Amino acid sequence: MKAAVVRRYGGPEVVDVVEVPRPQARRGEVLVRVHAAAVTSGDARIRAARFPGGFAVPSRLLLGLRGPRQAVLGTALSGVVEAVGDAVTSFAVGDAVCAMNAPQMGGHAEYVAVDARRLVNVPPGVSHDDAAGVLFGGATAMHFLLTKGHLGAGMTVLVNGASGAVGTSAVQLARQHGAVVTGVCSAANRSLVADLGASEVIDYRVTPLTELTGRYDLVLDTVGNLDLRSGRRLLTDRGILLLASASLGQVLRARGNVVAGLAAARRKDLALLLQQVAEGSLRVIHDQTFSLADIRAAHSRVDSGRKVGNVVVRP
Numbered sequence: 001m002k003a004a005v006v007r008r009y010g011g012p013e014v015v016d017v018v019e020v021p022r023p024q025a026r027r028g029e030v031l032v033r034v035h036a037a038a039v040t041s042g043d044a045r046i047r048a049a050r051f052p053g054g055f056a057v058p059s060r061l062l063l064g065l066r067g068p069r070q071a072v073l074g075t076a077l078s079g080v081v082e083a084v085g086d087a088v089t090s091f092a093v094g095d096a097v098c099a100m101n102a103p104q105m106g107g108h109a110e111y112v113a114v115d116a117r118r119l120v121n122v123p124p125g126v127s128h129d130d131a132a133g134v135l136f137g138g139a140t141a142m143h144f145l146l147t148k149g150h151l152g153a154g155m156t157v158l159v160n161g162a163s164g165a166v167g168t169s170a171v172q173l174a175r176q177h178g179a180v181v182t183g184v185c186s187a188a189n190r191s192l193v194a195d196l197g198a199s200e201v202i203d204y205r206v207t208p209l210t211e212l213t214g215r216y217d218l219v220l221d222t223v224g225n226l227d228l229r230s231g232r233r234l235l236t237d238r239g240i241l242l243l244a245s246a247s248l249g250q251v252l253r254a255r256g257n258v259v260a261g262l263a264a265a266r267r268k269d270l271a272l273l274l275q276q277v278a279e280g281s282l283r284v285i286h287d288q289t290f291s292l293a294d295i296r297a298a299h300s301r302v303d304s305g306r307k308v309g310n311v312v313v314r315p
């Protein structure tokens with residue numbers, strides 16, 4: 001089968017599409033024929049070994065010193081069950097399924113073997129592009145806003161980086177829950193972020209975060225340019241600062257009204273996101289879609305830091 005392989009850390013040019021053996025579904029696993037997989041900011045971080053401040057050494061120890069041990073990246077994927085391993089009873093050949101396959105990844109390939117406990121059915125009417133696109137940003141937004149931030153009606157929420165994968169889901173989730181949302185993005189993305197539910201949109205090139213005078217119950221930073229002091233300054237008395245892109249120092253100092261660290265991708269959250277996509281209450285924003293052969297271009301687009309929503313490859 002064809003797979004996008006990363007043997008050493010580097011720019012998009014280190015990604016090679018080559019023939020590799022097709023994986024087998026072992027006991028408890030399902031072999032998925034991948035129809036769409038997101039190229040996320042997380043995939044691009046791993047490819048480039050571009051980790052948030054202080055995480056370079058621990059990340060390389062965990063993922064591989066000179067290149068990722070799991071050479072095929074791609075965590076968020078959607079496809080069709082090709083074969084099931086022993087002891088798998090909940091999925092059958094032909095089912096449309098999707099997964100956040102961390103830490104194994106492997107979605108940037110024609111086939112991937114996934115632990116059946118990670119799979120979620122793709123509801124009728126939801127495309128593989130949408131399923132693959134919604135998982136990464138949607139699960140992260142749910143983790144920070146709902147699980148950690150206890151998002152509720154009437155809250156005021158600031159989303160920094162409102163036009164990215166996490167931001168476009170976060171703005172919609174906050175609005176759905178009855179919050180009053182302020183989005184921070186550049187002028188080019190103003191109308192999109194307003195359409196997604198932000199009642200106010202701030203252009204960070206005109207008004208830097210340090211000059212904001214508003215106070216918010218939840219501040220979700222997906223950009224990584226808020227230090228603890230300036231972040232806390234934006235909070236109401238009961239406010240919580242949610243740092244999706246925190247440095248190691250910030251993670252270690254995160255306590256009280258500051259939350260940082262890895263987002264969980266719980267299966268029940270993924271199922272809920274997909275249900276919302278099926279019902280039309282959650283829009284999946286797509287930047288560009290590429291063939292697997294063009295995956296270097298997909299990585300370049302993610303590296304630009306300008307992608308709007310999600311970049312997807314179709315193996």
Ligand SMILES: NC(=O)c1ccc[n+]([C@@H]2O[C@H](COP(=O)([O-])OP(=O)(O)OC[C@H]3O[C@@H](n4cnc5c(N)ncnc54)[C@H](OP(=O)(O)O)[C@@H]3O)[C@@H](O)[C@H]2O)c1
Nearest residue numbers: 041140161163164165166186222244245261262263306307
């Ligand atoms: N903690 C976790 O478990 C977890 C999980 C998922 C993601 N993350 C992290 O969350 C971060 C965001 O991920 P993502 O996939 O949503 O990123 P993304 O989609 O790559 O974000 C791109 C967007 O960021 C906007 N942007 C760039 N600079 C900005 C600025 N200074 N202010 C406001 N917006 C800006 C861009 O809009 P403009 O072109 O308009 O500037 C663009 O639309 C990443 O660092 C990722 O590693 C963490």
